[in-house]
Amino acid sequence: MAYNQFELLRQRRFLPFFVVQSLGAFNDNVYRQAIIGMLFWLGVPIEQRTLYTNLAPALFILPFFLFSATAGQIAEKLEKSRLIRITTTMEIAIMSVAGLGFLLQNMPLLLVALFGTGLQSALFGPVKYSILPSVLKPEELTGGNGLVEMGTSMSILIGMIVGGLIFTLAGNHGPVAAASAIVALAIAGNLVSRMIPPVDAGAPDLKVQLNPIPESRHVLALARKQPAVRNSMLGISWFWFFGTVLTAQLPTYAELHLGGDQRLYLLAFALFSIGTGIGSLLCEKLSARTVEIGLVPLGAFGMSAFLLDLYFARTGAPPATGLTVSQFLDHPGGWRIAIDLTGIGLFSGLFLVPLFALIQSRTPRSELSRVISAVNIQNAFFIVLAAVLAIALQMEQATLGGITLPLPGLSIPQLFLALAIANTLVAIWIFTLVPEFLMRFLSWVLVRTLYRLRLHGIEKHIPDEGPALIVCNHVTYMDALVLSASIPRPVRFVMYYRIFNIPVMRWIFRTGKAIPIAGAKEDPVVMRQAFEDVDAALADGQLVCIFPEGALTRDGNIAPFKAGMERILERRPVPVVPMALKHMWTSMWSKRDGRLGRMRVPRRFRAHVEVVAGEPVDGREAGAAMMEAKVRALRGNDA
Template sequence: MAAEARSHSQFALLRQRRFAPFFLTQAIGAFNDNVYRQAIIGLLGFLAVGSATTTLYASLAPAVFIVPFFLFSAIAGQIAEKYEKSRLIRIINVFGIAVMAVAAIGFAAQSLPVLMIALFFTGVHATLFGPVKYSIMPSVLKPEELTGGNGLVEMGTSVAILLGMLAGGGIFAAGHANAPYVAAGAVLGLAVLGYLMSRAIPAAAANAPGLRISFNPFPESLAMLRMARKQLAVRNSILGVSWFWFVGTVLTSQLPAYAEVHMGGPRLYLFALALFSIGTGIGSVLCEKLSARTVEIGLVPVGAFGITAFLLDLYFARTGTLPDTNAGLHAFLAQPGAVRIAIALAGVGLSAGIFVVPLFALIQSRTPKAELSRVIAAMNIQNAVFIVVAALGSLMLQRWLGWSTPQLFLALAIANALVMGWIFSIVPEFAMRFMSWVLVRSLYRLRVQGIENVPDEGAAVIVCNHVSFMDALILAGAIPRPVRFVMYYKIFDIPVMRWIFRSAKAIPIAGGREDPALMRRAFEQIDAALAEGELVGIFPEGALTRDGAMAPFKSGVEAILERRPVPVIPMALRGMWSSMWSRRDGSLGRMRLPRRLRAHVEVIAAAPISGEAATAESLEAQVRALRGSAA
């Protein structure tokens, strides 16, 4: 198992049938959507319809595409909840073929109204696919694979959008007379390819097969939005995803003007977009490595800070205009400050990927499975609102107040800092996990084994040896679900750490002789947490080890299980005895510095044990076996 954990890579999912066909299906869909939309723009130039008509259709197209998200997301969420997902994806792709057949007729006939009708139904197709796309992943991926799987999907989507825009624009770039027919064949052929790929997606059970579908979109949309607000962390993760779309909409809508005025020419737009898209893809796939294969929302503040920092740098990199407005890539790179602009654009994308992937993973892992598709649908409605507000807001600020593109980037950087500060203040878990992530990842190299033994949902007790003051933070960083740790009240009250422990809803406890009332309250809180289906983590030794050896487990764990016999997961920490946070060398009156920076630490979990059969003695033996000779 250790060798498997060390060699695992998220890219291995691309060789597995449970994930690869789905990944390729959604990537082909994103590619085709952008080939189609960019080809419509190319057709406008091909037909030389005039600037007024071009402006009309260019302004109309985004609205036509986004309207279905408001009208049909509620229905799409219910359908995705009720039916088996692989079959539903195939049906949606058959619908996509029909839509692209209409689009092909529009290209062949060079009819812009027909293409607008097809674009509307392309939006319907995207609306139907969205809830299935994100709700199928928890069905086919293990909890420790959610971050990596979402990272691959976001990377694939970013690259597919970029390549689709290049391909769609390239069809008409040469001005060949057959370009409309090439566009018709391309969009229809890609739709057929996406359907063929979807046929290889394995079955994924319906989340709520007994659900009765209501076709009235407005009350159902409100009901889904309320459903998405039930859990504070999920609600604000959805808000974070919508904000990601807000930032992305402002940035990408301004890139054409920024490239022309501040980079040296309109031909540099695609280069700027490529930097942002590739950066987003790299940031997305980095999340699994940075999170050590857990749903680590501590990365969200990292991404938020990066977005603001790189947007600020993009503003200060160049606020004036350039005299040359027809420069190519080579001429741009020869300009002073060009590399800084390129790094800033890629940095914003990189930070956006790091920001959004943990949010998707949290939504998928924390939302009840029977509600996930509808919560995703609610998120899509909110995303659409943020996209519209971003587009209209940018337009009004530029036309009414005369703001330049760099000024918009400056305002976006400030707004991002304020919005993220507000979210992190009302959901302390984000900031708490960030501090935990920084502390653990800066001091240790964390390796996790057997974490899949922690159940995805439902109550359970985690028992572990107690070596250092950092034990709870390390376990919290290794376990995908939130854990309510029971800890000695004096550790709970350590300055700075106290805020982290309180934010994590840790349960302080004292000995029966030391503070009977606190001990009684602790056991009541433990039982209440288990009754709510939460994970509770305890250190049954009752104190930190003073010599590196394990002490006998106390009977408190048996008292917990006697009241509520939930499954117990034995876990062990290895490598923490040499930490400055342990009691080693305590006789010298000081904490010991680590032997080397980022020492290796292991977290090992065994299979759950029935609460009825577990005893303090048997659990101690299990943890000793997991710990081995390493302290």
């Protein structure tokens, strides 16, 4: 078993795929920057350079609109390693055309090839993310996605640097060097792709429909069936909007506000990329190897905070011009700006990786490639929207039908301020649409502030989809939060109705969709409704957790399980997952020391707590006594 994501880089099930996708991102950026380098090398007038540099992104993004839906279907139907070999073979052909364009110094041919690279990327995109759940264990999914995002960020950065330097370093041999580099990289990617082990197709019997318009509508509808997946898509697309607006301004920002040239632009882009890579890698550690969407709000608000500080760090002209990297850092505010750019990238990684992991973990394997293709279509739209909106916001006026319209005319720092505000508002909107995001964040912050969790068997025994009843010992008032922070799927907790109705807390419990229950003698109506709600949740394929002891332990031992569990299973015999909380009895939240007024502080700050899950039991066989014995065995001697 891999203990962290870096162990995956030593395993054949992951390493060849990681190298292939990194080489692909590297080669794309070498190619695009080499085109710009050749324009300068040829001395093309600035008007033509501007035309080409604006046309190039449009040609690259167009295939994502035209072919993503078809690509998703193909990725669903074909064995995935075979499809990767096909796309890398396409890359060799496309880069051969591009190489000929460099040798002939023929821009139309280079732009045709650029459209081809967009097509190849659109075909590779769905398999890039849909392959991960097939080759990684559930507990490796966040770490694997973190590595992929880190590899992509660093490949883009290094590719831009290498592509930009080819014509500078090679001089008169620039066209040959550029052509040789991109073809060699494509061949290398294809050779490595042949080492990827076979991965079964998600839906081998799927009939591929070629008409892009109805199929695009179909995959978008498919992706929006689950609210959490739908809003994860929205979050990912917003990241691309955010990143497009930010990175598109960096070349001009480096000149007008940092006082440098292309070297300072590369520094700014490098800091953002390195930060994104670090944030992506941190996700596994911070999430305790689960799909922890509680990191998404943290990432979103961190992005806004550092971008807001970037605005205040330099709102006007630089203190000097013609600065080198070291001179820029030595000037007042230089290090602050560098930290801000790195921080924006770092929190972007925390924002993005859990969203992809959530989509992968909650989408059926037979639909995942098509859902990823829907993500790519939506991303392409947001990228185009970001480019158009950023240009419009910086214009002072525009003429439409003979009428002159005033426009904001924002400076780049003002655009950053507007983006920071918009990012905060969009994040709040997403989290109100899917309260699970915010609830997971609150659980993550609170639980990981108080405890250090050690999880055992969670990813192995908690089903990825479908209904299950979780039964667990009840030690403290924090038990539900600890379990919700440990289980990657949303859980409906059954809780005592008097606690459920506590003012202020009631909103939290209702948002978390807890189910209030009362004793038969206290309120039979509430009790009957609780069993109805539990059955409806299980019928809907959700997880429900009950504490069969019926109350907190008063002595640290497990009390006999009551028969309510059996009543639930008589009506709907779903799998039953035994779980145990260990080392919680000494917590200030238990009844060890009597009333709340005499609560004791934990002996150690952030004490170790273990959460253990056992193998599911068939609901037709599970009984109160059996499940009590299993929970006792999981807990062992430790309370």
